[in-house]
Each structure stands twice: as structure tokens, then as C-alpha cells.
Amino acid sequence: MELILALAIGVLTGSGIWLLLRPRTFQVIMGLSILSYAVNLLLFAIGQLKADAVPVIAADAAKAAGDYADPVPQALVLTAIVIGFAMTALFLVVLMASRGLTGTDHVDGRKDTDL
């Protein structure tokens, strides 16, 4: 499971960065989204991967601390998702405004045909 997750994070980060460096604003926003998925997965992974472990401690259950999942990364990833979502929406608005003002979706607003 660790290997699959690590590969997933790596592939997502790689594709995110590649898209980020493209000259079209749509590719940039896709790159940013994919990069933020990779970061969210990484945040999730720092709590260690465990199956069947609950984050909320029950009052009566006599389990050791290691039997519970770490709740902090889950809270972090939730916050990160919300913020990332809002920022992507905001970037989308600016992207549309730029498209409207310059008539092109090049990041610098240039109308180059050789890109």
C-alpha cells in the first residue's frame, strides 16, 4: 500500500509540475489542481497508513494508543482541501478575466502562434 501511495504522489506531483510550466493558463490551473491533490495525499500519508483504525477515542474501549489513527493529518487535509478549492475557484475567475481582456489564454497575454 505504501508503494502505491508513494507512486501516486510522485506521479501526481510530476504531472502537476509539468503542466504548471506550460504556457496556457488552462494547463497551469490543471497543474495547480493536480499538485494540490498530491500535497493532500502527502498530508494524509504523514499519519501513517492503517486499516481499521478509528481517530476518535472511545470512552470504554481499552485499546493502545497505536491502535488509533492520527486525527491531526485528517484535520489538516480537510482544511487544505477547502482552502485549495477556494483558491482554484479564485484563480479560475482571474483566468477568465485575463482571457476576456487579452483575447488569448497565454499566461503572458501574448498572441504567439508558434507556441
Add this chain to the structure above:
Amino acid sequence: MSGWQQHLIVLPILVPFVAAAALVPMDETRRRSKAAIGLLSVLLQLAGALYWVVAADRVDGAAPAAVYLLADWDAPVAISLALDRLTAVMLLLNALLACAALIFAVAKWDRVGVHFHVLFQLLLMGINGAFLTNDLFNLFVFFEVMLAASYGLLLHGSGRLRVKAGLHYIAINLVASSIFLIGVALMYSASGTLNMADMARKLAGLGDADRQLFETGAAVLAVAFLIKSAVWPLNFWLPGSYGAAVAPVSAIFAIMTKVGFYVLLRLWLLVFGDAAGASGSFGAPWLVGLGLATLTYAIFGMLAATNFKRFAGFSVIASAGTLLTAIPLGGSSGTAAALYYLLASTLAVAAFYLLVDLLERIRDYSASLLAVTIESFEAQGMILPEESEVGVAIPAAMAFLALAFGLCLLVLSGLPPLAGFVGKFALLVSALGSEAGQFMQYAVWLFVVLLVVAGFAATLTLTRLGIQLFWVPERHKKPLLRLAEAGPVAALIGLVVLLTLAAGPVLGYLQRAADALHAPAAYIDGVLGAQPKTSGEGRP
């Protein structure tokens, strides 16, 4: 600290937040009430910051003056706010800039777009929160609040240039946010805590593998802050985007790069101080090297600048480079000098951004640009209240502009007798007096040379640009200054003069702040030793 006073520490966050919430439902046509709420909010923040500057100094030694456990959880678990002298000074600086920028904006600029006041208050909330918080993830949240508001403010007034600059600025900051999160994730997985003070305490006890993971995380996190504090080669976005923003927004943006510096200073001295064992002074050569590179880049940028706004952008970069280099150099007296330089340069750059707006107005073409902005805004169907553009012509307005320009030149280039010189001189003295290894010795000498050359470059460029503006009288329009526009510029410059006159007490205060930063044990004990106010059965 007991009773209601213990809650005063959340006010720098709550006041702008409540003000922003009150401003959201208000219609754009109710300009006066919006401006009144905004002004009330910044004045309250200023009063609060003044209170804390005094209160923070009443504490003996290095302990934080106030620690606030949110939701009253126990110390390492709770998200805690902590306030010491450094925080208080930064809060005060932010409130002062906010007052000046807001008064300036009310005179004209808040009308070229919608929701200026809401975004402005949210920006202040984010900045104040970043100064106060002691939790790394909470810091991320406040950074995002600050950045989200800054995106809106940068686009304020719209137009092709601003949207283009905004697009670049947002993309870069979104990447920086991702890097921020990666760094936080690695540091958490190594240390098991997000509380900065707790992190500092745990670092010395970490095993080798965890320590390396922690250092990796810290380095990744530092990249995020280096982007935000505009350090070469991560700063190419700054001159363009700051120059594209309207003047009062650029003025308040002057402190945003300082937020990055503040966090680097706080975290580095707290976590990688002498108590960190094998990780002590981690990354110091990098900070110095990047700082010197930034300073070099800024020198070339300043020399190449062909207009005031671009010059101002590069002088922000120059001060970022100077401050970054000073973090590991010169010990606590170096830090005190750097903080003094920070106060002087931030105030001066903010004053300069406002002043440039007035200066550009005596040229014909820029006045017509403004008219176009307002017209296009009206064409979109927004109703703007009728108000005469003609203010009271202050006698000798031209003399005021020239005098203000001259004073800004003195501070930005670090010429005597104003605060810029005092700050640079104190930095040079402490850097030369520091005991350092071979590499650092070279760095110190390079720092001295670059600092002097940067002052020379600033003088040269400002003189050149000033001659082009002031000494070609036939191109001038008669300057019309309104008190609301000239006042903030005069006030900011007055503050710099005050900083010069009171250099002794201010440097003494900052020295105590720096001593506390360099002996973080008391700070760590203060934060981790905070007791919840309620206890026993009622606790969650």
C-alpha cells in the same frame, strides 16, 4: 494578566474580522459608512498594538507577555497565540501602515473597484494572525487569508496590466502554498507536533532519521517563506505585481514580504537555536548566501529601473536581502539592528509608494490613465457617487512633494541623518563585530560592500528619476493635493523622523526583543507552560 485583559490578544484578529463581516453586506454606494467602519477598525487595531507594545515590555526577561490557548485546550494540543516584544512591534507597524494606506485610499482609490474595504480588513486580519500564531498549520491558514485578500486587492481597479500581474502573482503563491504544506507535513511527521515551541523542544531529542526528515521539511518550508519574502531567485514576480497594484495597496503590501521574513526569523531562532543540538544553525550559509544574492540582484534592478514604481519594487527586494542576510549574522545585536532597519525601510517604502502616486499625477499622461480606469468602471454599470475631484490646493504643494521625495531618498538609500542610515550603520557595526567562521568572514565583508553599494545605487537612481521629474518644468501640471492624500505621506515620513530622533529607546526595545529571540528557552517554557483557565469537570 488576568480577567478581561487576557482576551485582548485576540483583538488584532477579531477586530478586522468583525469589521470585514460588517462591511460585506453593505452596498458600494454607502461609501462614507464603509470608510468609517474601516477607519474605526484600523484605529482600534492601532490602539491595541500600542497597548501591547507597552505591555510586552513590562515582562522581565524573555518570556512572552501573553499566551492564549484557543478553546482552552491544554498547552501543546491547543492552537496557541503568543505575543512577545517582536510580535507587538510588528503589530504596531502593520496598524500604522494600515492607517496611512486606508486614509489615502478613502481619498480616491477605494472607488475604482468593489469591496476594497472588505478585502483590506481581511488582509489585516491575515497579517496580524500570522504575527500572533504559534501553530504552524494555523500560520498556513492565516497566510492563506492574507494571500486571498491580497489577490483581490491586487486586482482592485482591474485593467489588463493588473489582471496579467495578478495571474502571475496568484499562480506563484499557490505553488508556494503547496510547498508550505509539504514542509509542514514533513516537519509534523518527524516531530509529531505543529506547535512551534513544542517542535523546538522536541528537535534535540529526535533520532538521526527523524532529524534529517525534520531538516528536509524545514528546508522545504523555508522555500515557501523565501518566495513570500521575495528572495532571489524566487522574486521575479514582485516588481511587476507591486507596481501594478493601486498605490494604497502597494503601500500595505510593503509589509507582506516582511511577514515572510518575520516567520523565518522567528522559526529559525526558535527551532534551530543553540539548543537544537546537531541541527543548530541549520541552513545558516544558505540564508546568508541567498540574502547576499538578493541584495546583488536588487542593486542591478534599482540601477536599471526607469520609473518610480519599479524602483520601489527593487528597494523592497533590497531590504528583503539585507534582512535575510542579517538573520544569522551578528547575534542578537545584529537582529536588533535588522529589526530597526525593517521598521525604517518598511515605513519609507510605504510612504514612497503613496508619494509616487502623487508624483505621477503631475505628469499629464498618468492623470489621464486614472480617468480611464474610473470611466471603464462606470461603464460597467457601477454607480459612483458624484464628488468633486478638485481638492484644496495646498500652498507650495510642489515643495511638499519635493521635500517628501528628498526625505524618502535619504531613508531608502541609507544616507544620514535619517533612520535608514542609523539602521544600516547598526547592521554594519554588528556584522563586523560578530565572531564567525571562515565562510562567514567573507560573507560579512561582502555584506558590508553590498550594503554600501545598494545605498549608492538607490541614490543614483532616485536622483536620476528625480531630475527627470522635477527639473523639466514645462511638462508639469499644477499639483493638487488633498489633505487626505498628503497627510498619510507626511505622517509616514514623520514616523521615520521620529524613529530617528528616538533611535536610542527604540533600539533598546528591539535589543530586548532580539535577546528574547536568541534565548528562546523562556519563550518555549512560557508557551508550553500556559495553563487552561477552566479546569476539572467542565472541560471537554
